[in-house]
Amino acid sequence: MHPEALSEQIYSKKSFLCVGLDPDPEKLPICLKSQDPAEGIIAFNQHIIEATLPYAVAYKPNFAFYESLGSIGYSVLEETLKCIPPNVMVIADAKRGDIGNTSAMYAKAVFDRPGVDAITVAPYMGKDSVMPFLSFKNKWVFLLALTSNPGAQDFQFLTSNEKPLHEWVIQKSLEWSKEGEGHLGFVAGATHPEDIPRLRTLAPKSFFLVPGIGAQGGEMEPVIRHLAPRVLINVGRQILYASSGADYAEAAEKEARNIWEGFKLYYNW
């Protein structure tokens, strides 16, 4: 996907919403739990996608939720991806990263699936672990920079030569991306509002994928003020499990619309 195609979605829908497709079998609406597990999750994902598509510019299936289903997980994901139109970005939230030849296998495994436009990648192993993903033309890498979870405090703020680790990650990887044919963005949690302006300065032109709003407690205002319009704001649980009843799709639609209306408060389209 070309950056202009993503921007076109953002402007035409007036939205930064990325919906996290993380179907937890235990949290499925009761009416779906009685079905065959794979069919229940596929139906759930389809209905969530249909309900949120007017507001969503991207979908982000987290691979952990599909892998935990065992052998059916692969086809559940395939069927889910079929429901997403090609002009809407699909981000494989897989947080991969390994030595060069192995990252190349992961890149193939992820980007060969029809419809996948982007992958999240972990930076710890450095350049040769990231380049195989960045070498795919018009595919995207969202590299973990400053994550939304409490554990972000453990290593990501360690300071070397007056720069915290996540700044090293952003600056070095922007150098690498010049050698690739893909596009490089960064994961930055909304749980770090005081750091967001600095991140935009470090990567003025990059898209940011921002988790942490909703269930994790991050706020939308500083994210949009400093990162828009090149930002994707991920919301998962808050939309997916807005209702555990038969009205889960309507409830998801309402929740997505509420978030979408929030965008208008902070961004002047």
Next chain:
Amino acid sequence: MHPEALSEQIYSKKSFLCVGLDPDPEKLPICLKSQDPAEGIIAFNQHIIEATLPYAVAYKPNFAFYESLGSIGYSVLEETLKCIPPNVMVIADAKRGDIGNTSAMYAKAVFDRPGVDAITVAPYMGKDSVMPFLSFKNKWVFLLALTSNPGAQDFQFLTSNEKPLHEWVIQKSLEWSKEGEGHLGFVAGATHPEDIPRLRTLAPKSFFLVPGIGAQGGEMEPVIRHLAPRVLINVGRQILYASSGADYAEAAEKEARNIWEGFKLYYNW
């Protein structure tokens, strides 16, 4: 698996060998390429395991190679794991790591497979990304510390308060492991011989999983001298692709035996 069970294998076989089960369809012996791809890889893995079992105390399937097979990958891995006796460690080389609730899904996905004893985990996201794996009783985490690839230079040696990042990772995670019920080991590449003694000092009682010998050019002597007997030395390509002919299993057995004989040069059983 209890650490004593692993040590028992090491002493009874007089071996530190972990065989990396990374079957690349393009590198399969010609006689197997004509088969159905899944069957060809399962047969290859079975023959490699049979041939190397006298010398191997652990097997390490790298998940990238199975995921790249698409939907058949899951069952290829399942069938492969069935060939490994329960007293031989299986390390899922998956390099996972995500926010707490997602790491919990990954832990379930990996440790629920029969026969898997351990997983490799990436540390970038900190404590809550690692703890779900460490909470499984008698399962193992091998946390990435100092990896074998060139990209290890990018971030793992960044120094904060006079300690390189990989030292922070080892020291902090050893604190975390006291809260878990699993066992914590570390990945340290044989490509850093000058750093190996320091790593042992940092984690005097831990098992180390050491890639980088063979195709990546690392040497065995410093690894065994400083880390044995609590070390697993991973060799993949050098064994798997010792021959591309019909004699691949014999060639793998010979290669494994050569490595095993090397252990005797450096360790006094």
